[in-house]
Amino acid sequence: MSTLAAGLETHGDGSPFVRLEDVVRRSAAHDPEGTALIEPGRRVTFAELDASSNRFARALLADGVQPGDRVCHIGENSAAFFDVLYGAGKAGAIPVPMNFRLAPPEVLHIVEDVQPRVVVLGAGMEHHGAAIAAVPGVARVVTVEPADGLTDLSTWTSEQPATDPGIARDPEDTAVMFYTSGTTGRPKGIELTGVNVSSSLACPLSLVRFDRASVALAPVPFFHVTGFGLALMANLKGSALLMINPQGPADLLRVFQEYRVSHGVLVPTVIQFMLDLPESRTGDWSALRCLMYGGAPMPESVLRDATDVFGCDFIQGYGLTESTGGVAFLAPEDHRTTPETVHRLRSVGRVRGGNELRVIDPRTGADQPPGERGEVLVRGGNIMKRYWNRPEETAAAIDADGWLHTGDGGSLDADGYLYLHDRLKDMIVSGGENVYPAEVESVLTAHPGVAQVAVIGVPSDRWGESPMAIVVRSSGPEGAALDAAAVIGWARERLAHYKCPVDVAFVDALPLNASGKLLKARLREEFAGS
Ligand code: AMP
Numbered sequence: 001m002s003t004l005a006a007g008l009e010t011h012g013d014g015s016p017f018v019r020l021e022d023v024v025r026r027s028a029a030h031d032p033e034g035t036a037l038i039e040p041g042r043r044v045t046f047a048e049l050d051a052s053s054n055r056f057a058r059a060l061l062a063d064g065v066q067p068g069d070r071v072c073h074i075g076e077n078s079a080a081f082f083d084v085l086y087g088a089g090k091a092g093a094i095p096v097p098m099n100f101r102l103a104p105p106e107v108l109h110i111v112e113d114v115q116p117r118v119v120v121l122g123a124g125m126e127h128h129g130a131a132i133a134a135v136p137g138v139a140r141v142v143t144v145e146p147a148d149g150l151t152d153l154s155t156w157t158s159e160q161p162a163t164d165p166g167i168a169r170d171p172e173d174t175a176v177m178f179y180t181s182g183t184t185g186r187p188k189g190i191e192l193t194g195v196n197v198s199s200s201l202a203c204p205l206s207l208v209r210f211d212r213a214s215v216a217l218a219p220v221p222f223f224h225v226t227g228f229g230l231a232l233m234a235n236l237k238g239s240a241l242l243m244i245n246p247q248g249p250a251d252l253l254r255v256f257q258e259y260r261v262s263h264g265v266l267v268p269t270v271i272q273f274m275l276d277l278p279e280s281r282t283g284d285w286s287a288l289r290c291l292m293y294g295g296a297p298m299p300e301s302v303l304r305d306a307t308d309v310f311g312c313d314f315i316q317g318y319g320l321t322e323s324t325g326g327v328a329f330l331a332p333e334d335h336r337t338t339p340e341t342v343h344r345l346r347s348v349g350r351v352r353g354g355n356e357l358r359v360i361d362p363r364t365g366a367d368q369p370p371g372e373r374g375e376v377l378v379r380g381g382n383i384m385k386r387y388w389n390r391p392e393e394t395a396a397a398i399d400a401d402g403w404l405h406t407g408d409g410g411s412l413d414a415d416g417y418l419y420l421h422d423r424l425k426d427m428i429v430s431g432g433e434n435v436y437p438a439e440v441e442s443v444l445t446a447h448p449g450v451a452q453v454a455v456i457g458v459p460s461d462r463w464g465e466s467p468m469a470i471v472v473r474s475s476g477p478e479g480a481a482l483d484a485a486a487v488i489g490w491a492r493e494r495l496a497h498y499k500c501p502v503d504v505a506f507v508d509a510l511p512l513n514a515s516g517k518l519l520k521a522r523l524r525e526e527f528a529g530s
Helices: 022-030 046-062 079-090 104-114 126-133 153-158 194-208 225-236 249-258 268-276 300-310 342-346 391-397 437-445 484-494 520-528
Strands: 035-039 042-045 070-074 094-098 118-121 140-143 174-179 189-193 215-217 240-242 263-266 290-294 313-320 325-330 355-360 374-380 404-412 418-423 428-430 433-435 450-460 464-473 503-506
Touching: 022 046, 022 079, 022 225, 035 046, 035 079, 042 046, 046 079, 046 153, 070 079, 070 104, 079 094, 079 118, 079 153, 079 174, 094 104, 104 126, 104 174, 104 189, 118 126, 126 140, 140 153, 174 194, 174 225, 189 194, 194 225, 194 290, 194 313, 194 325, 215 225, 225 240, 225 263, 225 325, 249 268, 263 268, 268 290, 268 300, 268 450, 300 313, 300 342, 325 355, 355 404, 391 404, 418 437, 428 450, 428 464, 433 437, 437 450, 437 464, 437 484, 450 520, 464 484, 464 520, 484 503
Parallel strands: 035 240, 070 094, 070 118, 094 174, 118 140, 215 240, 215 263, 263 290, 290 313, 464 503
Antiparallel strands: 035 042, 174 189, 313 325, 355 374, 374 404, 404 418, 428 433, 450 464
């Protein structure tokens, strides 16, 4: 760590910054009065955000926080989140944005694992305070709303000068940590360096084209790399970032229009929920320039509908928290297909930026030829430093040549576009045949009576495993009339027999985690007893 010199370095390859905290320093220097954040009834300029994160950094330093100490934030998207993100960085500490939807025992598990010095609780999170304060090593619990026995954020930081403490973290040091969303097993801490973060933004920035007139909305949480990436890009480019947390799809449609949002990032299910509302068809989408999506499969029918309704650019990203978000992108021009390229809408795009991507046969490690399925591997500036305190799991995830083994099943076409199939462990083996749930799901989603569907393997005496469909009926008459025989019949007309569900369950909603990912493990527990 060195003292911050005048001016800001750039990467050797010309990308704009190497330190997370430089984002706010840079925008405050370029456009101090520009709007950084919009909260309901409040606007925060870049100069104000720079100053408040400086105060936060100084409050940490006054508490004796040391380089590399962790500072957690648990709360919805808010201005306080950025004080923690940039302020911890400016103090040489590591911000850890945590999932605010977790239950108290899950929160405690992460706090005990990451051992923070300071924990900041956003509005409505005060109930976690007492248990967190009792965790050894936690020196202070700070709340945004006043709470008995805990430190009030504004009182604590207002005593501090608003000048930058002038600490510059090494770009190779851990800049931020996220916990895996945990669709399987216990969440793991993922250490991302300044270089990882910087590298992860270079490509999306070239596709997204933010400017000072842009208004960005991330109705996905900032504790996940997708929302985090959008927030950083907006802050870096001097765009305004909305700190509004819409309550449901109707509210989201309203917020998009009322604030004339130009850029948004959404998970596919939320796009679908918005399109399911009739008011999406009559809305004013003239301000909307770009919607980014990813994190989970996007049904082609939803993508086509979204293109018709919103009429904006679309960008898909594929990546993992371990790869600091997107490494492959389906660019706006990829969405404007011709009959020769229309199949690309089923892909997640191709690798861009300074990363490499391969698909290998997981048994032999050899590269698969185009069209053959295997495991997706990624290497490059985006790949995490390591899992926090888990050397064996780090070694299992990143091989000696630096390739991250994603656990995703995929195939590349001859033009380098990546098609995802399934997580390797979600694959069903029925009578010796591989059944890829995503293929069955995409056929069933095309039924007008099906709003959403998940396909899992259930034990079968005869075949080892057989596919089962868990279906959410659509709201119209086709949904009301849908029964198991209709679902199975639809599949049989379109798929090989061994891929067709042998059983169907109807549910009101599929279990999703906080970043919109389907929790197949939970469905397997409920329906397959595993
Ligand atoms: P996370 O670390 O929580 O972001 O989860 C990463 C996982 O999300 C990947 O390993 C994929 O299985 C899935 N994923 C990411 N992007 C996409 C995408 N564009 N389409 C389908 N699945 C995706």
